[in-house]
Amino acid sequence: MATVTGLFDQRGDAERAVEQLEDAGISSDNISIVSRTGEGRKVEEQGNKAAEGAGAGAGVGAVAGGAGGLLAGLGMLAIPGVGPVVAAGWLVAALAGAAGGAVVGGAAGGIVGALIKSGVPEEDANVYAESVRRGSSLVVARVDDDEIATANQILDRLPRVNIRERRALYAGQGWQRFDDTLDPYDDADVDSRPYTPPPRF
Secondary structure, three states, rough: OOOEEEEEOHHHHHHHHHHHHHHOOOOOEEEEEEEOOOOOOHHHHHHHHHHHOOOOOOOEEEEOOOOOHHHOOOEEEEEOEEEEEEEHHHHHHHHHHHHHOOOOOOOOOOOHHHHHOOOHHHHHHHHHHHHOOOOOOEEEEEEEEHHHHHHHHHHHHOOOOOOOHHHHHHHOOOOEEEEEEEEOOOOOHHHHHHOOOOOOO
């Protein structure tokens, strides 16, 4: 299987990507979404339920309803350096399982380690983690070789961030790599971050 990723500056675009991937026949079991909550919710209690809810295609401590497929399982947990996220899918299961169903930490490899293990290049994994920390949303799909083109076409129809340009933007600000020992941005920091229109492929 191959790993296809889409980074989006708006959570709604990431959710549309998930829905369109599912509509194209890609199994919910092979799709994940991770997004900053943008809400000042406590996640400690939710994190303790991560192992219970984080099965393939399921979220953690489900908090969202009304949507079908993977999005029906959106739940919450905390990731060091990122903060509270809403998430669902196999990637969340890997994060929650690695931390014993509690808060995901650097000792378990964190979000960067989970992305690398799934086949994402390390330099990209660091940019994805930093982008989620700054308020963006990440969609990761494991697809068969004959589904790669379809998945990329779907993600390209939406405002998917050009990862190379985003890396260059961060590097221009002195950033080198994601650091999960840093304090997460609070909601005001995320909401007030300079918005950069996502470059199109």
